[in-house]
Amino acid sequence: MHSAVNPSISVDCVIFGFDGKDLMVLLIDLNRKNAANPSCREHKLPGSLILENEEIDAAANRTLLELTGLSDVYLRQFGVFSDPERIRKPEDLQWIADTYGVKVSRIVTITYYALVKIDKSILQPTVEGEVGWHRVQDIRNLAFDHKRILVNALELLTRQLLNEPIAFELLQKRFSVRQLQNLYEAILGFEIDNRNFRKKVLKFPFLKLLDEKEKLVSHKPARLYKFDKVAYEKEIKKSKLQLNFIRFF
Amino acid sequence: MHSAVNPSISVDCVIFGFDGKDLMVLLIDLNRKNAANPSCREHKLPGSLILENEEIDAAANRTLLELTGLSDVYLRQFGVFSDPERIRKPEDLQWIADTYGVKVSRIVTITYYALVKIDKSILQPTVEGEVGWHRVQDIRNLAFDHKRILVNALELLTRQLLNEPIAFELLQKRFSVRQLQNLYEAILGFEIDNRNFRKKVLKFPFLKLLDEKEKLVSHKPARLYKFDKVAYEKEIKKSKLQLNFIRFF
DNA sequence: ACAAAAGTGTTCTCGGTACACCCATGC
DNA sequence: GCATGGGTGTACCGAGAACACTTTTGT
Numbered sequence: 001m002h003s004a005v006n007p008s009i010s011v012d013c014v015i016f017g018f019d020g021k022d023l024m025v026l027l028i029d030l031n032r033k034n035a036a037n038p039s040c041r042e043h044k045l046p047g048s049l050i051l052e053n054e055e056i057d058a059a060a061n062r063t064l065l066e067l068t069g070l071s072d073v074y075l076r077q078f079g080v081f082s083d084p085e086r087i088r089k090p091e092d093l094q095w096i097a098d099t100y101g102v103k104v105s106r107i108v109t110i111t112y113y114a115l116v117k118i119d120k121s122i123l124q125p126t127v128e129g130e131v132g133w134h135r136v137q138d139i140r141n142l143a144f145d146h147k148r149i150l151v152n153a154l155e156l157l158t159r160q161l162l163n164e165p166i167a168f169e170l171l172q173k174r175f176s177v178r179q180l181q182n183l184y185e186a187i188l189g190f191e192i193d194n195r196n197f198r199k200k201v202l203k204f205p206f207l208k209l210l211d212e213k214e215k216l217v218s219h220k221p222a223r224l225y226k227f228d229k230v231a232y233e234k235e236i237k238k239s240k241l242q243l244n245f246i247r248f249f
Numbered sequence: 250m251h252s253a254v255n256p257s258i259s260v261d262c263v264i265f266g267f268d269g270k271d272l273m274v275l276l277i278d279l280n281r282k283n284a285a286n287p288s289c290r291e292h293k294l295p296g297s298l299i300l301e302n303e304e305i306d307a308a309a310n311r312t313l314l315e316l317t318g319l320s321d322v323y324l325r326q327f328g329v330f331s332d333p334e335r336i337r338k339p340e341d342l343q344w345i346a347d348t349y350g351v352k353v354s355r356i357v358t359i360t361y362y363a364l365v366k367i368d369k370s371i372l373q374p375t376v377e378g379e380v381g382w383h384r385v386q387d388i389r390n391l392a393f394d395h396k397r398i399l400v401n402a403l404e405l406l407t408r409q410l411l412n413e414p415i416a417f418e419l420l421q422k423r424f425s426v427r428q429l430q431n432l433y434e435a436i437l438g439f440e441i442d443n444r445n446f447r448k449k450v451l452k453f454p455f456l457k458l459l460d461e462k463e464k465l466v467s468h469k470p471a472r473l474y475k476f477d478k479v480a481y482e483k484e485i486k487k488s489k490l491q492l493n494f495i496r497f498f
Numbered sequence: 499a500c501a502a503a504a505g506t507g508t509t510c511t512c513g514g515t516a517c518a519c520c521c522a523t524g525c
Numbered sequence: 526g527c528a529t530g531g532g533t534g535t536a537c538c539g540a541g542a543a544c545a546c547t548t549t550t551g552t
Contacts, residue, residue, distance in 0.1 A: 006257060008255060008257055008258065009257065009258065009357060050331075052333075052354075052355065053333045053355070054333070055331050055332055055333065056329055056331040056357065057331070077328075077329060079326075080305055080326055080329065080359050082299075082304050082305035082306070083304055084301075084302045084303070084304065105301075106301065106302070108258060108305065110329050161495075162494070162495055162496070163496065163497065164497060165497050176531085177531090177532090178530080178531075184495075193515075193516075193517085194531090194532085195515095195516090195517080195518095195532085195533070195534080196514070196515065196516080198532075198533085199513095199514090199533095199534095200494065200495060200513090200514085201495070204497065214531090216524090217523075217524080217529090217530080217531095218523070218524040218525065218528080218529065218530090219522075219523060219524075219528080219529040219530040219531070220521060220522035220523055220529080220530065220531045220532075221522075221523065221531080222530085222531060222532090223531085223532090232497075235497075235498060236498055239498040245411070245449065245540095245541070245542095246410075246411055246412075246433075246449060246450070247411070247412065248412065248413060248414050248453070248481075249484060249485055249488040425504085426504090426505090427503080427504075442542070442543075442544085443504090443505085444505085444506070444507080444543090444544080444545095445541070445542065445543085447505075447506085448506095448507095448540095448541090449540090449541085463504095463550095465551090466502090466503080466550075466551080467501080467502070467503090467550070467551040467552065468501075468502040468503040468504070468549075468550055468551070469502080469503060469504045469505075469548065469549035469550050469551095470503095470504080470549075470550065471503080471504060471505090472504085472505090494513095494514070494515095
């Protein structure tokens with residue numbers, strides 16, 4: 001029984017991507033098969049019951065790998081959803097029974113958010129239904145309590161974006177300052193002064209200027225940068241000692 | 250079977266208090282009974298398996314209530330520990346079997362940290378062993394993987410202390426600026442300039458000056474303040490719109 | 499009157515913000 | 526040569542940090 005599933009614990013992953021313009025999230029179309037009923041067409045977050053003897057982080061990574069073909073991505077646990085009634089509709093319970101072949105009563109789910117470079121992910125058609133990217137702002141409702149989970153993930157994402165260099169996980173390896181700014185504006189939802197933004201980010205010692213420029217654009221080509229993780233780690237250590245003061249809002 | 254325990258999910262609570270001088274944490278003495286073996290005397294964090302049909306937050310609140318007699322306290326989920334080997338010693342497994350009367354194989358634990366006013370908490374002697382406050386800096390090791398959990402909680406606590414007004418959960422309702430500063434210095438681990446600290450915190454519109462002063466001290470008595478939660482919530486809403494800019498370290 | 503902690507103001511520096519024009523390329 | 530977005534500098538303001546003395550009480 002070394003790969004039996006644990007029927008009471010699952011992971012759900014909010015997988016974010018950025019297409020250069022909008023924040024996207026990867027969803028699974030539940031009603032792909034029975035398209036006979038398109039009115040109740042619903043989507044869900046990718047997720048899975050965990051296996052016995054499997055770390056929960058490992059279960060999240062497994063889910064991600066199965067869906068996108070990516071293995072070395074930013075992944076962060078951010079919540080636990082445990083309402084005994086969170087999966088209550090008979091058809092929801094039926095769907096789970098059909099998918100995993102186990103009878104379940106109550107599932108506690110551990111939630112993760114992942115940041116991937118859309119261009120690198122190779123979507124695998126899965127047995128569960130079709131997987132696809134959706135603009136976050138278009139999403140009205142999701143199956144189970146997944147809308148709540150998404151909203152929570154978004155909140156954390158915006159907070160993290162201001163406090164940690166996670167933007168680079170969503171951009172390609174080489175990027176222009178303008179692309180970085182577009183990402184901030186898309187996620188934060190307001191415009192940022194371009195001159196001040198450059199002044200700020202170009203001061204970061206872990207933003208390395210490359211020799212390359214944009215190609216094939218009908219205007220002045222932008223210079224390209226990359227994020228130097230090693231330099232960032234060094235910077236963190238230096239700054240550990242300094243006094244960052246209280247800021248409650 | 251409406252109050253059966255779920256044998257694969259538990260909560261563990263890191264309960265912090267402040268005695269005016271040091272940061273304290275509430276621990277359970279595992280070897281209280283068999284004091285015959287004082288060399289392997291170990292402590293653990295308070296925790297419990299969850300019940301079926303119980304929200305995990307509710308399980309954490311239940312644990313807290315049973316131990317301290319307090320019900321309306323600051324409590325925040327901060328992690329999940331799921332290493333299948335996290336409880337591996339035979340005597341650990343035996344202890345759990347004895348305590349809950351269920352056979353367990355692997356337990357995933359959801360961790361919480363709580364902030365309580367030490368003076369208000371009424372410690373209940375429990376069947377599990379003796380409960381007591383310990384100075385955080387004195388703690389060398391704990392049972393299971395609880396040392397790791399404590400370290401994680403401490404990290405989060407210091408981060409939160411700089412970003413949210415949680416200090417007031419650890420102080421008495423009425424407090425002096427000096428007491429507040431002592432708390433910050435104890436948790437952050439460095440000294441803060443008194444003049445700058447006052448200038449900073451007295452600007453907060455949710456810190457309300459009371460009519461009272463300290464009594465029975467053999468020096469100039471300090472003025473007392475209280476934290477006004479309602480005023481704080483208002484302030485938060487106002488500030489939502491303003492641009493807080495990127496600060497990575 | 500003395501001990502002990504409370505309470506107070508100024509100067510400097512740095513980082514955030516507002517704001518408008520020239521530059522390099524493709525067509 | 527013109528359209529398009531890339532790239533640059535300056536002046537103001539507010540907040541953090543460094544720093545030392547006076548005030549109020551109990552004994």
